[in-house]
Amino acid sequence: MTRKIVYAALLLAALLAPFVGYPVFLMKLLCFGLFACAFNLLIGYAGLLSFGHAAFFGGAGYVAGHALAVWGLPFEIGILLGVLAAALLGLVMGALAIRRQGIYFSMITLALAQMVYFAALRAPFTHGEDGLQGVPRGTLFGLLDLGNDLVLYYVVLAIAGAGLALIVRTVHSPFGQVLRAIKDNEPRTVSLGYDVDRHKLLAFVLSAALAGLAGALKTVVLGFETLTDVHWTMSGLVILMTLVGGMGTLAGPVLGAFIVVALENKLGDVGRFLAETTHVEWFASLGESVGIVTGLIFVACVLLFRRGIVGEWAARFDAHAYRRRADL
Amino acid sequence: MDIFGIPLPALLSQVLLGLVNGAFYAMLSLGLAVIFGLLNVINFSHGALYMAGAFAAFIGVTRFGLDYWTMLVLAPLAVGLFGMLVERTMLRRLHDLDHLYGLLLTFGLTLLLEGAFRSVYGVSGQTLDVPEALAGATDLGFMILPNYRAWVVAASLAVCLATWFVIEKTPLGATLRAGTENPKLVEAFGVDVPRMVTLTYGFGVGLAGLAGVLAAPVINVTPLMGSNLIIVVFAVVVIGGMGSILGAIVTGLALGVIEGLTRVWYPEASEVVVFVVMVIVLLLRPAGLFGKETQ
Numbered sequence: 001m002t003r004k005i006v007y008a009a010l011l012l013a014a015l016l017a018p019f020v021g022y023p024v025f026l027m028k029l030l031c032f033g034l035f036a037c038a039f040n041l042l043i044g045y046a047g048l049l050s051f052g053h054a055a056f057f058g059g060a061g062y063v064a065g066h067a068l069a070v071w072g073l074p075f076e077i078g079i080l081l082g083v084l085a086a087a088l089l090g091l092v093m094g095a096l097a098i099r100r101q102g103i104y105f106s107m108i109t110l111a112l113a114q115m116v117y118f119a120a121l122r123a124p125f126t127h128g129e130d131g132l133q134g135v136p137r138g139t140l141f142g143l144l145d146l147g148n149d150l151v152l153y154y155v156v157l158a159i160a161g162a163g164l165a166l167i168v169r170t171v172h173s174p175f176g177q178v179l180r181a182i183k184d185n186e187p188r189t190v191s192l193g194y195d196v197d198r199h200k201l202l203a204f205v206l207s208a209a210l211a212g213l214a215g216a217l218k219t220v221v222l223g224f225e226t227l228t229d230v231h232w233t234m235s236g237l238v239i240l241m242t243l244v245g246g247m248g249t250l251a252g253p254v255l256g257a258f259i260v261v262a263l264e265n266k267l268g269d270v271g272r273f274l275a276e277t278t279h280v281e282w283f284a285s286l287g288e289s290v291g292i293v294t295g296l297i298f299v300a301c302v303l304l305f306r307r308g309i310v311g312e313w314a315a316r317f318d319a320h321a322y323r324r325r326a327d328l
Numbered sequence: 329m330d331i332f333g334i335p336l337p338a339l340l341s342q343v344l345l346g347l348v349n350g351a352f353y354a355m356l357s358l359g360l361a362v363i364f365g366l367l368n369v370i371n372f373s374h375g376a377l378y379m380a381g382a383f384a385a386f387i388g389v390t391r392f393g394l395d396y397w398t399m400l401v402l403a404p405l406a407v408g409l410f411g412m413l414v415e416r417t418m419l420r421r422l423h424d425l426d427h428l429y430g431l432l433l434t435f436g437l438t439l440l441l442e443g444a445f446r447s448v449y450g451v452s453g454q455t456l457d458v459p460e461a462l463a464g465a466t467d468l469g470f471m472i473l474p475n476y477r478a479w480v481v482a483a484s485l486a487v488c489l490a491t492w493f494v495i496e497k498t499p500l501g502a503t504l505r506a507g508t509e510n511p512k513l514v515e516a517f518g519v520d521v522p523r524m525v526t527l528t529y530g531f532g533v534g535l536a537g538l539a540g541v542l543a544a545p546v547i548n549v550t551p552l553m554g555s556n557l558i559i560v561v562f563a564v565v566v567i568g569g570m571g572s573i574l575g576a577i578v579t580g581l582a583l584g585v586i587e588g589l590t591r592v593w594y595p596e597a598s599e600v601v602v603f604v605v606m607v608i609v610l611l612l613r614p615a616g617l618f619g620k621e622t623q
Binding site: 043049096099100102103104106107108110111112114115118119122232233236239243289290291292293294295296297298299301302303306 | 364370418421422425427428429431432433435436437438439440441442443444446447555559560562563565566596599600603604606607610611614615
């Protein structure tokens with residue numbers, strides 16, 4: 001019962017948010033929330049730490065942006081092409097990376113994503129360092145004018161919501177159970193007769209496609225795509241979001257994404273405030289020192305706070321969830 | 329004399345450049361392998377510590393007026409001490425957890441270190457002069473050999489081989505290898521394993537610091553020089569596997585040369601050739617060239 005009330009309140013808050021906050025910023029939050037959830041599907045439920053998710057996020061952003069800006073395709077087709085590109089890339093990268101396990105898996109995804117970064121840096125259609133500019137928003141099914149921030153917000157909310165629903169459904173499906181079994185004990189899952197590699201690959205492709213959906217949406221929302229989104233720091237950022245919110249929890253990555261994105265955007269203000277109150281000049285440059293702050297949060301989370309916000313909350317108030325996650 | 333339309337001296341100078349890069353790959357992947365063996369941690373901050381070593385040399389020479397040779401000793405020591413501090417205060421707490429947390433912690437440290445150097449030095453590069461004794465070049469007849477580059481290759485090779493010798497052929501190395509196999513049993517024999525772990529980590533990152541000092545006069549010293557390199561070194565580690573010390577050295581050098589040769593024939597691909605080799609190795613020999621498959 002309380003659960004239903006919480007969900008209804010969250011839905012209401014999401015529907016009313018653009019009247020309180022700045023719609024473009026809220027859409028950015030939604031995109032990163034979906035991105036983090038897609039990443040969490042791998043680390044939280046299959047135990048695979050991908051260090052290359054920027055390739056899908058940024059890659060899909062470039063494809064969708066190019067389809068809209070240069071080929072003049074409509075919104076739906078552009079997004080779909082972005083998702084397809086990410087899924088295809090996920091299929092290739094996943095098939096290579098699952099040939100090795102554990103820590104090697106992470107290193108391989110990182111190296112392959114770096115290849116995608118160099119491709120984006122050199123390929124003519126990405127415009128290299130300048131980035132892809134002037135991506136039009138167009139209309140949805142030729143009916144709704146997405147140039148209106150409010151209309152676009154509800155479209156993005158609906159798509160991100162559908163993406164989240166798909167993740168929730170996947171996690172609770174028999175397929176999701178097998179993923180969890182792989183995470184807990186891979187050899188035993190093999191001996192139970194499951195094709196572990198196929199499950200891993202499918203999870204990887206699904207995660208890549210959803211990360212691509214998030215990236216494609218973000219490009220349309222902001223109207224441009226740059227190399228930042230394919231750089232390894234973006235892969236690190238999505239790990240941070242998931243870690244802060246709580247790996248292996250459904251709500252955690254969304255919360256973590258909101259916190260990290262908000263922090264990045266507001267860090268300059270925070271720094272100026274600190275500089276004024278404490279009279280320490282250095283704080284004024286905090287806005288340019290995002291790396292130091294994200295690095296500190298990373299270290300603090302890993303050392304003191306491994307369950308993340310939602311995970312800690314569940315451990316404190318939900319004994320059942322605590323037992324399930326006692327391995328942390 | 330031409331080989332496939334490329335004049336021999338040009339070819340040889342690219343091979344030498346490749347060897348210089350390969351020497352750095354070898355030193356860094358060697359350190360990674362040694363650390364991984366004993367700590368089961370993939371040290372993401374290896375690249376950042378290589379950068380810290382280069383900056384330490386730069387600061388020592390320009391700010392404190394020390395010479396290159398002093399910094400060649402002091403900088404790796406400083407980096408090693410910093411590493412031991414990190415191991416004692418942070419990495420040790422993660423020892424019983426999933427290996428992923430070690431990777432994540434060191435990734436956070438990388439961001440922290442890069443951010444710190446960036447806030448002081450910005451993103452533009454600093455340069456360090458080549459020490460006087462090694463300035464200039466030697467004419468070998470068939471090519472001009474810049475002395476400093478020859479020194480980098482020779483010094484790194486010597487350090488790598490010495491490390492290999494100590495680990496494979498001495499009693500100290502035997503203890504170390506035993507600690508890798510079964511730390512509990514080694515501890516029962518009266519060896520202070522936690523101290524050994526700390527010293528090993530310090531040594532591994534000290535190697536990264538030394539590579540940084542060696543690199544400082546031949547490349548642009550920037551806060552981001554480490555992370556670009558570490559991703560390539562990860563690919564090198566995937567190719568070679570971390571089971572063999574000699575394997576790490578050979579793979580590092582060979583990939584450096586392959587990269588150099590690619591720069592001659594198809595410069596656009598030189599940035600990604602190591603990754604392409606990694607893909608091929610994964611397809612043909614998933615466990616890596618010298619690897620024994622471990623979890």
